[in-house]
Amino acid sequence: MDLSRLVSARARAVDASRIRRVFELARTLKDPINLSIGQPDFPVPEPIRRAAIAAIERGDNGYTVTQGIEPLRQAITRRLGDELGWSIGSETGLLVTTGTSGALMLAALVLLDPGDDIIIPDPYFVMYPQLATLTGGKAVYCPTGPDFRLTASRVEPLITARTKAVVLCSPGNPTGVVCTQAECRDLLELCRSRGIMLISDEIYDEFVFSDARTEPWATRSEARACPSPAREPGASANVLLVRGFGKTYGLTGWRMGYAAGPHWLIEPMTRLQQFSYVNAPSIAQWGCVEAFGCDLSPIVAEYERRRDLVTRLLSPVTDVAVPGGAFYAYPRVPPALGLTGQQFIERCLQHNVLVIPGNAFSREDTHIRISFATDPTRLEQGVRIIADLMRG
Numbered sequence: 562m563d564l565s566r567l568v569s570a571r572a573r574a575v576d577a578s579r580i581r582r583v584f585e586l587a588r589t590l591k592d593p594i595n596l597s598i599g600q601p602d603f604p605v606p607e608p609i610r611r612a613a614i615a616a617i618e619r620g621d622n623g624y625t626v627t628q629g630i631e632p633l634r635q636a637i638t639r640r641l642g643d644e645l646g647w648s649i650g651s652e653t654g655l656l657v658t659t660g661t662s663g664a665l666m667l668a669a670l671v672l673l674d675p676g677d678d679i680i681i682p683d684p685y686f687v688m689y690p691q692l693a694t695l696t697g698g699k700a701v702y703c704p705t706g707p708d709f710r711l712t713a714s715r716v717e718p719l720i721t722a723r724t725k726a727v728v729l730c731s732p733g734n735p736t737g738v739v740c741t742q743a744e745c746r747d748l749l750e751l752c753r754s755r756g757i758m759l760i761s762d763e764i765y766d767e768f769v770f771s772d773a774r775t776e777p778w779a780t781r782s783e784a785r786a787c788p789s790p791a792r793e794p795g796a797s798a799n800v801l802l803v804r805g806f807g808k809t810y811g812l813t814g815w816r817m818g819y820a821a822g823p824h825w826l827i828e829p830m831t832r833l834q835q836f837s838y839v840n841a842p843s844i845a846q847w848g849c850v851e852a853f854g855c856d857l858s859p860i861v862a863e864y865e866r867r868r869d870l871v872t873r874l875l876s877p878v879t880d881v882a883v884p885g886g887a888f889y890a891y892p893r894v895p896p897a898l899g900l901t902g903q904q905f906i907e908r909c910l911q912h913n914v915l916v917i918p919g920n921a922f923s924r925e926d927t928h929i930r931i932s933f934a935t936d937p938t939r940l941e942q943g944v945r946i947i948a949d950l951m952r953g
C-alpha cells in the first residue's frame with residue numbers, strides 16, 4: 562500500500578527550494594564559478610572555535626535551558642543595550658534559537674492563526690512564504706521593486722484587520738538593500754499605529770557598508786551601525802528583533818540565532834521551543850559567547866570592495882540596486898534579451914557560472930541573485946561573464 566498518502570496537506574504545500582534545483586543542475590558542471598552561495602567565505606573566528614571545543618572537552622554537551630545559557634544571554638543583553646538601548650527584563654524578553662530560521666518559525670507559530678495575514682517583501686528570503694504555509698496563514702506580498710525598499714507607503718495599503726505582522730529584511734536577501742533609519746522609523750510608526758508587529762530580520766546586521774550606515778552612528782569608530790527599527794525609542798514594544806550568528810561569524814551549520822521583543826511574544830515562543838527545538842545546540846551556544854568580541858571590520862571592508870566591483874561591472878549593462886550590505890546583488894536581466902531569470906541562469910550555467918534565478922525569491926522572474934561571498938578573482942571572472950551575457 563502506498564503510504565505516501567499519509568503526508569499532510571501542509572507538507573505537500575511546501576515546494577522544494579528553487580535554490581536546491583539550481584544546485585542539482587550544477588552537479589553536471591566541473592568546478593563552476595559558484596556565485597550562488599548564501600554563506601560567508603571566511604573561517605569561524607578562533608575565539609569562537611576554541612570556546613566551542615572547550616565546551617565539548619568540558620562536557621557541556623547536554624541539554625541547556627530552553628531560553629539559552631546564561632553567559633550567552635548576558636552577552637546578547639549587553640550588545641542590545643549598548644547598540645540599541647534595549648533593556649532585557651520583565652517587559653522585553655530574549656530567546657536563543659536554533660538558527661534565525663528557528664526564531665522566525667516560532668514567531669509565525671505564535672502570531673498566526675489560520676486565515677491571518679503576514680506581509681512580506683517581494684523579493685523575499687525563501688522561508689518567508691513558508692511561514693504562512695506552515696501555519697495556515699496567508700503571505701501578503703509587498704512588491705518593493707525597482708529599488709527594493711519596504712517603505713511604509715508600500716505596506717500601508719496591504720494592511721487589513723487580518724494582518725498580524727510585517728517582515729522587514731534589511732540588509733536584504735536577495736537584494737543587499739539596506740533601509741535608511743527614516744524608512745525604518747516610518748515603518749515602525751505604521752505598525753504601531755495599526756497595532757501589528759514588525760518582525761525585523763537582521764541576520765546580516767554586521768554586514769553594512771560605509772555608505773549605508775546610520776547617519777549619527779556612521780561617525781563612530783565602530784564598523785557596525787545597521788539602520789534598524791529597533792533603534793527607535795520604545796521600539797521593543799512593537800518590534801521582534803531577529804538576529805543570527807551563522808552569517809555573521811561564518812557558522813551557518815551551527816544553527817544559532819536569537820529573538821528579542823515584547824515579553825507577551827517571547828514567552829509563548831519559549832514555550833513552543835521547549836516542545837520543538839528544545840534548545841539551540843549547546844556547544845554552539847558556548848562558542849557564541851565569544852562572538853561579540855570578534856572584529857569583523859576587515860571582512861566587511863572586503864565585502865564592500867567586492868560590492869564595488871560587482872556594481873561597477875554590472876551598472877553599465879543593467880539595472881542593479883546598489884547593495885548597502887549583506888553579500889548579494891540582485892541585477893535585472895535586461896528586458897531587451899527577452900529572457901526570464903531562469904532562462905538567463907541556464908545561459909550562465911552553459912558558461913560554467915552558477916547564480917540563482919529571481920523566481921527563487923519572487924513571484925516575478927526578472928532578476929538574478931549574485932553572491933559575492935566567494936574568492937574575488939573567481940567573482941570578477943564570473944561577473945564579467947554575466948555582464949557579457951547581459952550585453953547580449
Ligand SMILES: Cc1ncc(COP(=O)(O)O)c(C=O)c1O
Binds near residue numbers: 730818
Ligand atoms: C534573510 C535571512 N533570514 C534568515 C535566514 C536563516 O538563517 P539561519 O541559517 O540562521 O537559520 C537566512 C539564511 O539565508 C536569511 O538570508
